Amino acid sequence: MRDVITWSDELSVGIEEIDTQHKGLIEMLNRLYQNAIEAQSDIETVKEILRELVEYTIVHFATEESLFRIFKYPDTEAHTRQHNELKEQVQEIVEKVERGEQTVNMELIHFLRKWLRHHIMMSDKKFAPFLTERGVQHSKPRKSLAAKLFGG
Numbered sequence: 207m208r209d210v211i212t213w214s215d216e217l218s219v220g221i222e223e224i225d226t227q228h229k230g231l232i233e234m235l236n237r238l239y240q241n242a243i244e245a246q247s248d249i250e251t252v253k254e255i256l257r258e259l260v261e262y263t264i265v266h267f268a269t270e271e272s273l274f275r276i277f278k279y280p281d282t283e284a285h286t287r288q289h290n291e292l293k294e295q296v297q298e299i300v301e302k303v304e305r306g307e308q309t310v311n312m313e314l315i316h317f318l319r320k321w322l323r324h325h326i327m328m329s330d331k332k333f334a335p336f337l338t339e340r341g342v343q344h345s346k347p348r349k350s351l352a353a354k355l356f357g358g
């Protein structure tokens with residue numbers, strides 16, 4: 207089974223809770239790809255994964271938004287608006303899939319991958335330093351075994 211997106215330290219925003227959730231989203235997107243495209247699983251299984259992905263996205267956005275509020279992040283409004291637009295977009299897709307008007311094809315997988323990458327690399331990397339400077343738990347990327355043994 208292949209992955210369409212892989213976690214790497216480059217994707218870390220330096221906040222453990224957020225990184226963990228991003229890893230969860232990545233794992234779900236890979237599972238969606240593997241079931242819908244590779245294994246050609248039945249539509250109910252695919253729909254279930256898609257629903258899970260949407261629910262987890264909503265939880266994830268809510269986590270970020272509560273951090274914005276607690277720490278009075280100056281870009282809260284713009285970032286929240288972005289979240290709302292994405293939620294609407296993704297919910298629309300799910301409804302189409304539920305109604306049988308849209309299949310979970312590679313185009314949709316690529317759209318979700320592009321969205322996830324963009325969300326992590328562009329928007330989350332912007333707010334993360336603001337939060338870590340204010341004491342939100344900082345997670346250091348773990349060194350690989352090779353780096354530990356041979357330095358680097």
Ligand SMILES: [Fe+2]
Binds near residue numbers: 228325
């Ligand atoms: Fe995020």
